[in-house]
Amino acid sequence: MTEPADPPIFALLTEIGIIEHLARNRAERALPEGLRLSHFVVLNHLVRLGDGRSLARIARAVQVERPAMTNTIQKLEARGLVRGAPDPRDGRGKLVFLTEAGRAMRARAVATMESAIAPVPHGLSAPEIEALLAPLRRLRSALDRARDADPDLQP
Numbered sequence: 001m002t003e004p005a006d007p008p009i010f011a012l013l014t015e016i017g018i019i020e021h022l023a024r025n026r027a028e029r030a031l032p033e034g035l036r037l038s039h040f041v042v043l044n045h046l047v048r049l050g051d052g053r054s055l056a057r058i059a060r061a062v063q064v065e066r067p068a069m070t071n072t073i074q075k076l077e078a079r080g081l082v083r084g085a086p087d088p089r090d091g092r093g094k095l096v097f098l099t100e101a102g103r104a105m106r107a108r109a110v111a112t113m114e115s116a117i118a119p120v121p122h123g124l125s126a127p128e129i130e131a132l133l134a135p136l137r138r139l140r141s142a143l144d145r146a147r148d149a150d151p152d153l154q155p
Contacts, residue, residue, distance in 0.1 A: 030116035043106040
């Protein structure tokens with residue numbers, strides 16, 4: 001007896017999850033010495049969306065608890081990749097800024113990961129990959145909005 005087909009959105013998210021797992025493992029092996037994927041995620045987030053973001057906001061965006069993000073930021077600060085500053089709107093809060101070394105490390109990590117991942121997508125041309133980006137970005141935006149609207153999905 002064959003199982004009924006999964007709903008398309010579930011099948012899509014399953015494929016994305018499997019791709020994420022495979023890509024994550026490959027990326028972790030390609031990162032520059034001493035840089036963990038959790039560190040890269042923060043550097044990449046700050047490059048993509050701009051630095052000067054609160055620690056709490058970064059934690060929420062990458063879906064980790066604040067203590068875990070505090071630990072990650074402390075490790076990045078110790079390496080000189082980010083610097084923290086008091087949040088002028090919240091005396092207890094902290095804003096996180098990239099340093100030039102942090103920007104350079106993110107660029108180096110992207111280059112090493114790109115060279116490690118580039119040979120993988122046999123049969124997918126650059127235009128096909130570009131065509132996948134728009135609908136995937138819309139899906140990510142929808143999931144971001146759903147996360148932000150649902151307090152139970154907050155870390």
